[in-house]
Amino acid sequence: MINNLQSVGIIGTGSYVPEQVVTNKDLEKLVDTSDEWIVTRTGISERRKAESHIATSDMGVIAGQRAIEAAGLKPDDIDLIIVATITPDMFFPSTACIIQEKIGAINASAFDLSAACTGFIYGLAVGSQFIASGMYKHVLVIGAETLSRILNPADRNTLVLFGDGAGAAVLGPVEDGKGFLAFDLGSDGSGGNLLYLEAGGSRLPVSEETIKKGQHYLAMSGNDVFKFAVRIMGETSLKTLEKAGLTREDVDYLVPHQANIRIVDAAVKRLKLPAEKVYVNLDKYGNMSGASIPVALDEALKENKINKDDIIVLVGFGAGLTWGACVIRWSY
Ligand code: ACO
Numbered sequence: 001m002i003n004n005l006q007s008v009g010i011i012g013t014g015s016y017v018p019e020q021v022v023t024n025k026d027l028e029k030l031v032d033t034s035d036e037w038i039v040t041r042t043g044i045s046e047r048r049k050a051e052s053h054i055a056t057s058d059m060g061v062i063a064g065q066r067a068i069e070a071a072g073l074k075p076d077d078i079d080l081i082i083v084a085t086i087t088p089d090m091f092f093p094s095t096a097c098i099i100q101e102k103i104g105a106i107n108a109s110a111f112d113l114s115a116a117c118t119g120f121i122y123g124l125a126v127g128s129q130f131i132a133s134g135m136y137k138h139v140l141v142i143g144a145e146t147l148s149r150i151l152n153p154a155d156r157n158t159l160v161l162f163g164d165g166a167g168a169a170v171l172g173p174v175e176d177g178k179g180f181l182a183f184d185l186g187s188d189g190s191g192g193n194l195l196y197l198e199a200g201g202s203r204l205p206v207s208e209e210t211i212k213k214g215q216h217y218l219a220m221s222g223n224d225v226f227k228f229a230v231r232i233m234g235e236t237s238l239k240t241l242e243k244a245g246l247t248r249e250d251v252d253y254l255v256p257h258q259a260n261i262r263i264v265d266a267a268v269k270r271l272k273l274p275a276e277k278v279y280v281n282l283d284k285y286g287n288m289s290g291a292s293i294p295v296a297l298d299e300a301l302k303e304n305k306i307n308k309d310d311i312i313v314l315v316g317f318g319a320g321l322t323w324g325a326c327v328i329r330w331s332y
Contacts, residue, residue, distance in 0.1 A: 005132035009179025009331040010124075011172040012073070014066025015298035016059050017165040017285060018050040024160070031156035038160045043261025047163030047286035049148045055089045057098040059166035060144035063294070065103055067140065067168035075103045078170070079136035081110040082127050084119025084143045084290040086197075086319070087150060088112055099142065108140070116195070117257050117318025118185075119143055119290035120167070124314070124326055125183045127171050142168040143290035150197055152217035161259070162218075163286035167294025178309075178331040182243035184236045184324060191228065191321035194221045225321075229263045232323045234270025237315045240325040248272055250311050255300055257316035258282035258292040267315065279305060289318065306330055 023046045024035035038044055050059065060083060068075055083096040096110035115122040120143035127139035144166035151159050199215035200206050206216055233256060241247060248271045256264050258281060268278050279300040288295060293314055300306055308330055315325040 006134060007174050007176050007179045008128040008131040008171055009174035009328060010169045011174065011332065012067045012069070012071025012170040013168065013294065013298040013301055014063045014068075014070055015165065015167040015295040016062035016066070017048045017295065018054060018059065020049045020051060021046050022049050027160055030153060031159055033156045033160055041262075042161060043280075043282055044160065044286045045283045048165055050146050050164040054146070056085055056087050056144045056146045056166070057089045057095045057102065059146070059164065060095060060099045060142045060168070061102045063144065063166035063168040064099055064140055064142050067170045068103070071138070071170040071172065073138060073170060075105040076107050078105040078108045078138050078140045080127065080130055080139045081105060081108050082123045082139065082141045083110075083112045084115065084123040084141070085112060085145055086114060086116050086119070086289055087146045095144070105140070115318065115322045116320055117259065117287070117289045117292065118316045118320070118322040118324045119318070120293045121183075121314060121316050121324035121326060122185060122322070124169070124171065124180070125185055125324065128180050131171055131173060137172060139171040140168060141171060142166060143292070143294045145289045145291045147218070147289055150216070150218045152214050155217065157222055158218055158220055161287050163288050165285060165288040165291040165295050167291050167298050169294055169297070174331040178329045181246070181327045181329055182240050183326045184240040184243065186232075186236065186323045188321045192319070194224045194228070194321065195219070195319035226260065226263065228321060229259060229317045230266040232317050233257075233263060233267035233315055236323050236325040237267065237271055237313050240313065240327050244327040246311060246327060251313055252277065252310035253300065253306050254278045254313045254315070255293060255297050257318070258285065258296055259287045292316070308332055
């Protein structure tokens with residue numbers, strides 16, 4: 001429950017990943033890398049790539065429709081759509097508005113939210129406030145990314161890490177004491193230079209020169225992001241548990257952002273969780289940024305890893321820098 005208001009929880013999830021699989025061996029043909037390096041340094045074996053005619057909204061539509069159906073609702077029951085993405089279809093209109101039209105959510109307001117890989121957690125936090133306050137009843141939160149469009153095909157440092165996909169959750173009122181028990185959100189703009197896409201905004205519009213310099217591609221200082229991630233994933237999880245009046249012993253299942261198995265392992269070590277209580281699918285999908293957590297959550301549910309009344313922690317970090325976690329008492 002949030003401040004003694006209406007309790008809010010996730011009442012349905014859905015996900016979609018494109019069919020095209022890009023293996024580490026495929027990438028060996030494009031850049032100076034090896035399957036062995038990628039697997040040992042990241043845990044990633046393959047990732048998905050959207051066909052050229054598929055944009056972020058197309059994947060978000062499917063994930064969103066699946067989540068609405070899982071919640072037993074119709075598109076016109078949705079009051080608000082929030083899309084967490086760093087790869088929108090275009091600057092504007094928002095990808096949320098594009099999805100609203102495509103799924104026929106005629107009663108929904110819609111906006112995008114930018115918090116990179118933490119975007120889905122931010123979306124859950126924002127969306128749940130509308131329900132807790134009584135303003136809305138059903139909010140669709142989607143994390144969707146077509147990261148393959150912003151990767152430099154010649155940069156082995158980033159090309160191997162990311163994949164495309166979409167995940168979604170419908171939020172709604174739940175029984176008292178269930179649903180979201182606590183959130184922790186954080187940001188540190190001083191780390192903005194560690195992970196960014198430089199050209200294409202008002203600071204540096206795209207020009208022939210920016211294209212020549214590859215400034216329209218994602219740039220990352222991997223090692224610095226790694227050190228930050230290893231620290232923050234455990235910290236924010238423990239802080240959120242404390243806010244919920246719980247400890248790490250209470251955690252039944254952890255769904256972390258899927259960036260790198262070594263980052264997940266560090267968080268798991270800090271939380272002293274056994275491997276069977278942690279969902280990992282980064283080997284199949286790589287890092288799907290805002291889509292990683294909702295896809296992992298949806299798959300964990302489908303594999304019956306999460307049961308009614310379980311204490312679940314979702315935790316992520318990303319560009320910004322941003323980070324966040326939530327603790328949920330699962331309601332179905
Ligand atoms: N294949 C082979 N060698 C590579 C590759 C590759 N694909 N990529 C980097 N290397 C090389 C580097 O060039 C470097 O070589 P050098 O020593 O000759 O310079 C060497 O491997 C080691 O590089 P490090 O950066 O020290 O390797 P590290 O162990 O840190 O692993 C990695 C790199 C995987 C990027 C890691 O730092 C990481 O996972 N960082 C976090 C990244 C992340 O999660 N980003 C997403 C944030 S979420 C968001 O908001 C989008």
